[in-house]
Amino acid sequence: MTSRREMLRQMAALGAFGAGASLFNPRALAETSSDPRFLIVFGASGGGSIIDGPLAIRASESANPDTINTFADTMVTGWDGSPFRGVDLSAGAIGPIPAPYSVNASDFYGRRRSELMVATVTGTSVNHQVAQRRSITGNEAWKGRTLQEMVAWQYGLDTPIPNVHLLAGTGFNDNGTDDTVPTYARRQIVPDPIVWPLSLDGSKGLANGLDPAILAAVRKQRNEVFEPGTRFGQIFAKSPKLLEWQEQRAAQGQIEALDLISQLMVASNGTNFPLDTFGLASSPSAEAVRAVFPNYATDPLHAQASLAFLLLKYRVSVTVTLGPSFSFLYAGGEVTSGLPENSVLNPPLAFDFSHQSHRAAQAVVWGRIREVLDGLMTLLQAEDFGDGTSMWDRTMIYVPTEFGRDKTRPSGAEDWGTGHDLNNGVMVFSPLVPGDTLLGGVDPDTGLTYGFDPITGAPEPGRTTTEPEIFSGLLGALGIDTTGSNLPAVPAMRRS
């Protein structure tokens, strides 16, 4: 089996692939792998409107406060010298869903704005899947490679599963289209974060399994003697599917040696998960994680975030992708004249419920995302990287979404339906980007965002920021070698 390093040497020998030389240099990659940056892609599915988030517009700022998506001044909290706002909202229903909700954005942005950069962007598609994909490829700006692949490529050489996707079926977890991206950097989808660790060891936790040493001998005999001797193995020796399967098998030993079945086990021992009975135990970090994400067993987003943190903490991965799905999620509770307050955790279609109820859907889903972002940042800040710095010091959380929403509303409406609008912005939380910083701006009279100078970061009304610029700026902040990529330079997105 060709090692990752050998494969890179072979690829480099084949010639230029339009990537920085260091990406094909195993020694350089080993160095970056020991000094990694971590990327969390937190997909805000459905179309999260940035002017319903940290770029909210006060009614008093707009010439058209009744017909543009603005908020009463009393709802909006701001901070001196900060471009960001927090809107605290409550209402009796989420459109046709009789579920009262109450969200507090000002607390979150008040505490986290120093780590937040918002960059305005104008996308190129109002199709969900397509726009999601473009948000991670910069509209195929660099041979269709994804942000996650580039981070995994540069920093994940020595991690067992560098690029993990904890949700599936969205464009945020598309594969890139460049075949020269090394296999190890491609995405691995983890379907169910809670039970997945059970598939990370061939014998532990099985009532009647084989001893690990015997299983290792069995695998060796199968891989090296039995299969090569069969006609099937000989005829299909060059089958891409079989080669891929053999490559995955080659990672078995490394994965099992890390005892990931224990390290990544979020669940606690109990009736539903009788770990003790089967010689298993929760992760040593599970208690701290469960304290932050207590609903891990019932809320898929809590489960994703729990595992995301553990994957980074134990250096299993250097990039993780997560986010709310389009599925309706109800927290439960007694139904009286309506559903209990804040019992709808995720409306149907997440942000896209804005078609029925813009203000409520945006408030509820942004609230859900803020809560999980806050938890992840708390855990990462408390985690020592091993050199006196925290995990958070080298982490970026990118919150892409497909597009914004219509900026207008029926005159004076407090809740209304919106369609998709290319014009929007994205949030990036990280010590690697300039904090408490808005790149670009919002025209309060139209609700439209405008761009910025990619070099200086100065706002430029009349200019729009493109997807390739955001893609390039993020790669730059993450320290990815983009030599030869022809990507636009966007140093404004990098913390100096």
Added chain:
Amino acid sequence: MRLERLALLLLLVACKSEPTTVSSKGRVMAKPGAVWGQDVANALGLQNWELCSELGRYDCIADAHLVTLGGVEPTVLGIDDPLPNAAVSAPIAVDRVASSACAERYDRDKAGPTVIFGPVLAADTPAARKEVAGTLVRRVLAREPTKSDLSALGDLYDTVVPLSSDPVRDWSVGACVIVTTSTEALFY
């Protein structure tokens, strides 16, 4: 005399092993976990739900490793299509299911009546192991075993003996795992 020569020639042709041509396209497909599991269950004389259970509660193929093994779960997880590429944990999950299923078959054979491992349970000899190896290949891969198959499975015994306190069980389960998790059993 001519007829004898012709017969000899035909015999030689028949006995000569068929040359193996490597497929240039190599198109194979992975069996979905449910299909592979059904094949293993049929081969081992078990019901599907008897193959493997995680923590004694979650069916390995229908629940715990459903998506990892190529299944779909649109209702809760939103996974409408099988994963396009093998998950990195899939080979481990396959080994896990097979180990559990093969051990279950062995334990039942030991309690009797036997289905596969009777010969080695009666007498742990090379001939008995050869018979069991042949049965495994016939039942799992639905073809006659080759000399290479029998030799590869039989040779496992020498590796297992120094590692095992119960070589009969460990060889039996190990040989079963080899056949049920071979690419020939997993792909078509």
